[in-house]
Amino acid sequence: MSLRDTVTRHRADRRSDHPDGFDRRLIVPMVLGSILNPVNSSMIAVGLIPIGIALGAPPSETAWLVSALYLATAVGQPVVGRLIDLYGPRRLFLIGSALVGLGGVLGLLAPSVGVLVVARVLIGLGTCAGYPSAMYLIRSEAERTGRQSPAGILTVLAVSAQTVSVIGPTVGGFLIGLAGWRAIFAVNVPLAAVCLTLGAIRLPKHRPEDPSDAPRARLVSSIDLAGIALFVATLVSLLLFLLRPQASDWWLLVITAAAAVGFVLRERRAATPFVDLAVLTGNVPLLLTYARSLLGACVSYALLYGYTQWLEEGRGLSASTAGLVLLPIFAGAIAVSTLTGRNPRIRNKLLVGSVTQALVAAALLLLGPHTAVWALLALALFAGIPQGLVNLANQNAVYFQADPERIGSSAGLLRTFFYLGAISASVASGRFFAGGADSAGLHDLAWFMLVAAGLFVVITVVDRSLARVVPRDRS
Structure with a gap:
């Protein structure tokens, strides 16, 4: 089922209620589905040390709680995104929400780190549907209303994810202080329940009796199972090596090499490829956006995980206090996103964001075990600037650069590259903090961040196509 078919199917019955603008009943489930991943990505940052102490696990084991979610999400996002392109978002959204709830229950009852890793995998797979579903719905609403650039809705989506990413450690620290580390898993149960309820009520339903529907056999045959299997084999083997090189x-x-070769050969010959390599490789601007997403995530997640661990071990703050110290990032990100969200100049946002990331990394080189709390708060506030610019700009770029009929899988691939960057940051943090999260390790991590941010700046400067990514109509 193509995006155009879905729009045609729901155009008549929804136009009477929403003749001119975006169907705002979709916003809450879209936002809630999209924040499930960042809330689970960020809360765990302040939970690693308490979990390790409670279960007697060393950092090398608790690190898998971070890596497992990113591994599952990096692999699952484009796969689920492609299924959303074919079937629409509702079924995948509901299945994903159920998996998140199941992972929350398993984490609440887990007796060991191994079971917690399984819970994180379930949560990672479950959160794969939220963001591609939202991008699909935004595109379908743009088609229905005839407005190409729903900048306000894209901004809401980006700001909500950024907000949760930033306040996640603070919320996680509060929950741990209130009810222990299991609370950061248990919170998924009510969140999943709300997503299931709203998804069932508000998301467009697939109607098999509609004559425009393709036969089920044709839909099943359009899923490139061999391509998906080779893609998963390539990515999983590569990520497993990167996690412990x-x-x-x-x-x-x-x-990795054998599966990658097989994947390329398969996709070039498939009638309906999982990833249309001919289109993708010919879309250099989209590939550069994916590269920027990876590099930006390297910096932001090195800050999220590495800096947070240093605040607790190197600076000696409690988990709840460390979360509070990171809170100004939330304020800065929200302010910047709100002020710039409707500005269509994506290139300017990326330039400012990448340069600011480099400055934040450089500032980390000046920190030590006795750095004043006011300086830590000031650094967090400054770090909110790129947090409020980079993800929003990359998301908007993909919206306009991707093939409309593959918006779900294109959005999924954006998240795949994003999580590759997050995994790289996690690996770097583990390497540099092998002897503990002290100031020397933080400074080594800062140099890693500087290199990534520098490459981000270079790619943005040379990419002249960004100047042409300007929407003609905004809602």
């Missing part, structure tokens, strides 16, 4: 695991790279 060592010479003895060379065979993982052999699997």
